[in-house]
Amino acid sequence: MEQILPHLDSVFSIDCVLFGFDGKELKILLIERNEEPFKDWWALPGNIVGPDESLDQSASRILYELTGLRGIFMEQYYAFGDPHRHPQGRVITLAYYALIRLGGDKELRPISTYAKRANWLPITDLPKLAFDHQKIYDKGLEKIKRRIKHQPIAFELLPEKFTLTQLQHVYELVLGKKLDKRNFRKKIVSFGVLKELDEKQKGVSYRAATLYRFDKRKYAKLFGKEISF
């Protein structure tokens, strides 16, 4: 985030690529800037790292301030530091991504002051982004594509209880390709990190699917072993 520029030689900030899933589409959170440079442009939410916080703490704080969310899986993935990436001075930024389940119960808190508004926009139809934020986003998407093949991050995008079809949908969206239903189920179940519940989907006008839950305990036991899509 670059809207505040104290007169320093260099500024260190964090920008977040927040991937959200509403059950249908993958979206990211963008803000519409209210200040120069790039006034009226869409940009990734971010902020400056405080003097007494660690990087992860800072990222959590920023996420909280922008969305009201806590306890979300976040991870740094790349530092961007081109000397000219910000027109007004040297700003090195560390990019984090987070995966968030949208809709349903909690509504996201409105975004703070420095932006006109914030919006979840589908990644299939993004506007031009301020600064080098397109690059930051691109690298973030690339990252989660690789990551979702080896780590159980897909669950972060889903409600606690979900169906296998929903899970497959997430994988297909992130990876950008169709997967075979039977093979997907065979594989994901074989990892042994899902707990089948005694519950069924509700409110659908067709046969209700069985609900599953991600089993952190079992996953912890697997640690070290690679899972792979």
Place this chain on the structure above:
Amino acid sequence: MEQILPHLDSVFSIDCVLFGFDGKELKILLIERNEEPFKDWWALPGNIVGPDESLDQSASRILYELTGLRGIFMEQYYAFGDPHRHPQGRVITLAYYALIRLGGDKELRPISTYAKRANWLPITDLPKLAFDHQKIYDKGLEKIKRRIKHQPIAFELLPEKFTLTQLQHVYELVLGKKLDKRNFRKKIVSFGVLKELDEKQKGVSYRAATLYRFDKRKYAKLFGKEISF
């Protein structure tokens, strides 16, 4: 690198984990500090990012200043920013790793002023490191372990012409486990990124092995396809 501390709110530096291979062992480059804090301790080489250089440029410059080497594959892998990682102030550091072939033709340039001396030390027997440098190193090793399975970085550790046995040796050292000779050869050859030369190893007192070269052209064509160990 933290030996210079201008009176700023925060400093942004780069630290390098330089992995070297001399044909026998994996080593990393360490310097012995000549200043407080951590005077006389071993530390990773690093330096402060200049105002007009990109992060990658800065890393290349630092590598060059410390070793005289150019054109080495380097990559950033993690930012460390605990507010107390440096006893004298806030220093956020970005870690890079590089892979370097040791010995043979070029001798490394002596290290610059701020260290008593620099040395390549085998990773199997490292001293206590200054600051959080052990953590930085650990994460770097982890990184190249994962990376070597999917990217052709092993070649950076070897001379231009190498034998398959040498290549296997590098994989075994990095991954920390023995590999089967026949299976290794089958697999690595099947990737199609090696060019078999009409040349044999020289100066050995046993049957000389065929030399190979990494074929960047062929590798470029593969791009997008995953290779995997």
Place this chain on the structure above:
DNA sequence: AATATAGTGTGTATTTTTTACACTAAGTAA
């Protein structure tokens, strides 16, 4: 010249994993 030594280089059978592919079952809505 014969022999010892040390690393090179190769093939196959078995197991495991991946892929391709289509129908019946269950629940809801009309």
Place this chain on the structure above:
DNA sequence: TTACTTAGTGTAAAAAATACACACTATATT
């Protein structure tokens, strides 16, 4: 009761991974 929509399941074929042992060749030694 029928039509509709998604859930849920198995198998055969292909590909990839693994386990495994011996003959070859260049040099050094006697």
